[in-house]
Amino acid sequence: MGLGRTRAVGLAGVDGFLVEVEADVSPGLPSFAVSGRADAACAQSPDRVKAAAANSGHPIPSRRVTVNLSPASVPKVGSGFDLAIVVAALAAVGEVPARVVERVVHVGELGLDGSVRGVRGVLPLVTAAARAGVRHVVVPLANAREARLVTGVQVHPVDRLEELVARYRLLGAGHPVDPVPEPTDSPAAAVVAADLADVVGQAEARLALEIAAAGAHHLYLVGPPGAGKSMLAERLPGLLPDLADEEAVAVTAIASIAGTLGPVEGLLRRPPFVAPHHGASMPAMIGGGSGFLSPGAITRAHHGVLFLDEAPEFRPEVMQALRQPIEAGNVVVARAAGTVRFPSEFQLVLAANPCPCGMGSGRGAACTCSALQIRRYGSRLSGPILDRVDIQVHVPAPSRAALVGRPGESTATVAARVLAARAAQAARWRGRPYAVNARVPGPQLRSRPFRLPGSHTADLDAAVDRGLLSLRGYDRCLRLAWTVADLAGRGSPGRDDVGMALMLRHRRAVAA
Ligand SMILES: [Zn+2]
CATH class of the missing domain: 3.40.50.300 (P-loop containing nucleotide triphosphate hydrolases)
Structure with missing residues (x-):
């Protein structure tokens, strides 16, 4: 009995963050609890972990099992922590070598039969691991190709828990491990883009x-x-x-x-x-x-x-x-x-x-x-x-x-x-901080060196004078005029470009 440690990655929005997973197995009444702001799916992890471990031939003993996910301040959402939790627990009881798994990141959901299921968000998760300096990431086989899009980190796909345990035991004993065969899914059907x-x-x-x-x-x-x-x-x-x-x-x-x-x-x-x-x-x-x-x-x-x-x-x-x-x-x-x-x-x-x-x-x-x-x-x-x-x-x-x-x-x-x-x-x-005309602030277009000569903006000025155009509308027309000129390969908009912009801007077909 003892303490096992490994790592996982959580997701906040579209950004991943590294999670330390600790499992303590000690004598006492049998229990299995996960702490560290786990949501409902994550808190149900013990049920999946116990069944998957037992059905893989490596049951977790009926003792007091406490799993902690840190940092505790950030919510842990979803079932993708299963794999890290089972590995930490198996390390705590000596089923896998604790030293080998300590610095590896594990991502994946467990099936009750010991299968490792794909999860959403593997790309941002593995990206976060790589950015945090992690060298090895274990992911579900179903997510292997996606994980491999990330450079600077070694991706180890796994299909079943017993495979992973067997590989860790070989590694722990100093044996080389054959790579897992890659999935051979059929290539995506070519998308015919509408022309x-x-x-x-x-x-x-x-x-x-x-x-x-x-x-x-x-x-x-x-x-x-x-x-x-x-x-x-x-x-x-x-x-x-x-x-x-x-x-x-x-x-x-x-x-x-x-x-x-x-x-x-x-x-x-x-x-x-x-x-x-x-x-x-x-x-x-x-x-x-x-x-x-x-x-x-x-x-x-x-x-x-x-x-x-x-x-x-x-x-x-x-x-x-x-x-x-x-x-x-x-x-x-x-x-x-x-x-x-x-x-x-x-x-x-x-x-x-x-x-x-x-x-x-x-x-x-x-x-x-x-x-x-x-x-x-x-x-x-x-x-x-x-x-x-x-x-x-x-x-x-x-x-x-x-x-x-x-x-x-x-x-x-x-x-x-x-x-x-x-x-x-x-x-x-x-x-x-912008590269397209639509994002250019109005004042920029009304001041040097981008201010257009009065002869070019005469129609716009007249529209403002007659109350047909607000200042916002004026700026919008300037942006459009620049785009019209850019499409025509002109260095700066002429009166016709401004006229075109005014037409595109001002055609209110719906009464508003
Ligand atoms: Zn009608």
């Missing part, structure tokens, strides 16, 4: 989409059902550049925690596209829920696109909750055990019908809505959200002429222009 060439007509909306992609501007599409608003939104990620290394790590880690990461071939390199239903609850949108704290839609859309179709139908409190993340690029989720911060830097695409019946504007004869109904519908999208949307564009039902016309440009063609425009922005804003 912009599929969108017929819609010249203005396509242009708006391209400008939105180039400058990372939030976008609002208004048009009748069937006009192709969803088609357009789904094609936005295809126009965006590949994720940079750090972004790819963050996006892959979030997918791992959310449980949406498929068979792993490498880090996710493309911006995500997340389209929650308009009935989405607060936890579904911003994160939270009981038990395992899951990231919400806005975090799964981090470094990608959040598409809210039928935006006026979303619950007002859910829309309100978007305000802070849009401003801050992250969201703080409060729960009983404390608060957790999730990243949420997304590009927002809103879509709405012109009126509740959907038939308003365009071929408006069929619309049966009253003026009041239309006004109410429009006002359901709050000003503070719309205030942050740079581009508002009308998407009419496609005309017959457009349907038989030539196909539009492909995603590849437009994405190349977007990439060049992004490069121009990155060069211009080098050394500043």
Whole structure:
């Protein structure tokens, strides 16, 4: 009887932290308790650990077993501590060599039969272990590929507890150990990305989409059902550049925690596209829920696109909750055990019908809505959200002429222009905390050396003078004008670029 020690990793938001796991086995009435702010799933670990150990041929004696997880101040959530707890307990009773397991990190849930089951969030967990200087990590075989995405740490996959015990005993006796065979899961089915060439007509909306992609501007599409608003939104990620290394790590880690990461071939390199239903609850949108704290839609859309179709139908409190993340690029989720911060830097695409019946504007004869109904519908999208949307564009039902016309440009063609425009922005804003026009503070664009000559901003100035444009709106138009110029390869916006920006900004198709 004695003391066994090993390590695990816990998760707070999207960041992992190292956990020391101690097991003390002493004479006394048989009991098995876990202390150190374990949640319900973690506190049930003893049941799984006892059964798994017994069914693996290494039963934990009926003594007084006390497991402590430290630091005690941080909540331990989920069943991923099982493997570390059983290893610490087996080390305490001398079933595995205590010295060998002491500095190894163990991640995994136990089945009652002794199988080691995959857990969510392995990528951020192993990343945290590597950052803490850990050299060896034992993970479930099901998570091996994901764990191997992390460099600087040796990953040891394990499928069953008795295998792990056998390997530790060989190591303890100084024998070499054969590597565990890798899982041979079939490669992910190739995802056929939707191409912009599929969108017929819609010249203005396509242009708006391209400008939105180039400058990372939030976008609002208004048009009748069937006009192709969803088609357009789904094609936005295809126009965006590949994720940079750090972004790819963050996006892959979030997918791992959310449980949406498929068979792993490498880090996710493309911006995500997340389209929650308009009935989405607060936890579904911003994160939270009981038990395992899951990231919400806005975090799964981090470094990608959040598409809210039928935006006026979303619950007002859910829309309100978007305000802070849009401003801050992250969201703080409060729960009983404390608060957790999730990243949420997304590009927002809103879509709405012109009126509740959907038939308003365009071929408006069929619309049966009253003026009041239309006004109410429009006002359901709050000003503070719309205030942050740079581009508002009308998407009419496609005309017959457009349907038989030539196909539009492909995603590849437009994405190349977007990439060049992004490069121009990155060069211009080098050394500043932003790299895209949509994030540039207004005062920056109104002062030297970026202030435009009065002759170029004459239309904007006139709109402000006539009370048609607020100062916020003015700044938004300046940002858009820079993006229009970047797409055209001009060093700075001319009067036509400003005029285009004013048009994209000012087309309020929904009465608000
Ligand atoms: Zn209507």
